[in-house]
Amino acid sequence: MAKVRGAIVVDIEKCKGCGLCVVACPSKVIDLAKEVNGKGYNYAYMSNPEACIGCANCAIVCPDTVISVYKVKTEANA
Amino acid sequence: MDIKDIIKEENLVYSKTKVLTDNVMHYCPGCTHGVVHKILAEVIDELNIQEKTIGVTPVGCAVLAYNYLHIDWQEAAHGRAPAVATAINRLYPEKYVFTYQGDGDLASIGAAEIIHACNRGEKMLVIFINNGIYGMTGGQMAPTTLEGMPTSTSPYGRDVKMTGQPLKITELIAQLPGTCYVTRQAAHTPAAVRKLKKAITKAFDNTGKKKGTSFIEVVSTCNSGWKLSPVKSNEWMVEHMFPYYPLGDMKDE
């Protein structure tokens, strides 16, 4: 059975830690890091990467457009 | 499957459009202005009108919008963007002209300019960012501020006995025969952003067809002015702004 897997890449230094991507994600993939970037913001990262389906919801609502989204179809047991 | 096998060029499904510049936006974290800039840029890219689009920036937090989209821009004095856009449009009728204005800019100091430009049916698009406050200058009351909403100039909440009811200027504009498309949208969820994108696409299409003025209000947040987190601001907007400023098309001719 084909399964969709996704992943996001956050441009950490440009992220402002607003948290809008966190609530937009249907799969609860994203959290704000305890660490901060160069500007002092708790940047977004995939705390639960296995759950990402590559839907791009997080990227679409990001006011600073710092998320890129990748998506692949794989076999379920892969 | 390993993450590094997913993150490969051929699997890329979403990234920043090239119409957006690489400049870091000056907006506060979570500000709606950034989302609307992004969607505007994506539509301009998808319609392939980058070389033909001229934006007119307001006075307000979006005063520096020209730093963020790779298109031609003109800065206008406070509230005067529709007048400047009128001139550009008449000199270059083949261009796609739009104004980008806040609620203080459009509904207060620039109320005359927007009403008359829309009444004349200038062939342009107006993007109206209604965050119910003067964001840039420190959160003063705007014509659009809700009843009872605290601002720096109405610390006990807007008193409508003294200041009148919040101005639904988009409803007024929908009455004008010069407008062909008037809609109220938002940008707080992925679904809302996708709808907003459709609205902006339709509006630019109207401009290309030399129809009248297309007017898109985006009910927005100003989390700094509202003194709430970005996420809480969106919740507050849904609860308080949407009942008074309901989303949807008012006119589509």
Ligand SMILES: Cc1ncc(C[n+]2csc(CCOP(=O)(O)OP(=O)(O)O)c2C)c(N)n1
């Ligand atoms: C002629 C003039 N009057 C007043 C100001 C001060 N001023 C700057 S921005 C602004 C209001 C901005 O509010 P809004 O249009 O709602 O934009 P926002 O920052 O909320 O996006 C005002 C009154 C000015 N710059 N020029």
Ligand code: SF4
């Ligand atoms: S929405 Fe964008 S800026 Fe905000 S936390 Fe997420 S990645 Fe960072």
Ligand code: SF4
């Ligand atoms: S692409 Fe979709 S599933 Fe993956 S992190 Fe973003 S919102 Fe969540």
Ligand code: SF4
């Ligand atoms: S003051 Fe308000 S409108 Fe201005 S950038 Fe900050 S959040 Fe956005």
Ligand SMILES: [Mg+2]
């Ligand atoms: Mg405002």
